Amino acid sequence: MLLHVPQVLHAQAVRDMRAALDAADWVDGRATAGAQGAGVKHNQQLAADSPLARTLGRQVLQALARSSLFRAAALPQRFVPPLFNRYQGGGRYGMHVDGAVQVLPDGENLRTDLSCTLFLTDPQDYDGGELVVADTYGTHEVKLPAGDLILYPSTSLHRVEPVTRGARVSCFFWLQSMVRDDGQRSMLLELDQALQKLRARHGDSEEILALTALYHNLLRAWALT
Secondary structure (H helix, E strand, C coil), X not given: CCEEECCCCCHXXXXXXXXXXXXXXEEEHHHHCCHHHHCCEECEEECCCCHHHHHHHHHHHHHHXXXXXXHHHHCEEEECCCEEEEEECCCEEEEECCCCEEECCCCCEEECCEEEEEECCCHHHCEECCEEEEECCEEXXXXXXXXXXXXXXXXXXXXXXXEEECEEEEEEEEEEECCCCHXXXXXXXXXXXXXXXXXXXXXXXXXXXXXXXXXXXXXXXHCCC
C-alpha cells in the first residue's frame, strides 16, 4: 500500500519547522545507513540525538496522532523517533531497502513495517528529489507539497533522485504496525473508509453496525499487541 496523507502539518507549522532546520547543523547522512545503503546514500541529516531533532520529532508525532487517515492506514504500535534529512547540490539516495529492524533509543528492537516521508519543501522550490518506490505494480514517483506525507511498506525498494536545484528537506521515520501484513492493513483501511462514507449517508443502521463489528473483529484477529 502506497498512501498519500495530505496536510499532516499546516503551512505555519511547516514554516516554523523549516526555519529551525535551516539554521541547524547538519551531518553526513551515511551515519544512519546500513552497509548496503551507505554506498548509495549522499545527503545530510540532523543528528538523531540533537535536542532539535527530538523536539521537532515530537511535533511530527503529535501531528500524526491528529490524522485519522494516517492512524487508520498505519495502525501504528511503535515509532522510530523521526529523523530529518536534506538533499542539495546533486544529493541523492540510490535504490535500497530499509533495514528490517531498527534499535530504539531505549535499546528495544522495532520491526519496520512501514516507512514514512513527510515533505517539508514545496515541489516548485527544488528540481529532482522524487521519491521513487518500486512495488509489484511498477515504480511510482512521489513529490508532495510541504506538509504532506507518503506512507509505504518498508519491504519496498526505493530511491531518491538527485536534487539539481534548491534543497529538498524532509522528515522520515519507520513504524511497527499492530497489523504486520500489508494486505491485511490495506483491507482494513478500505473497510474503514467505506464505513465512514456509509455512516455519513445513512447513520448507524443495523447493517453498518454489523460491518463495524466485522472491522473490529478482523482487527482483533490480526493485531499483534
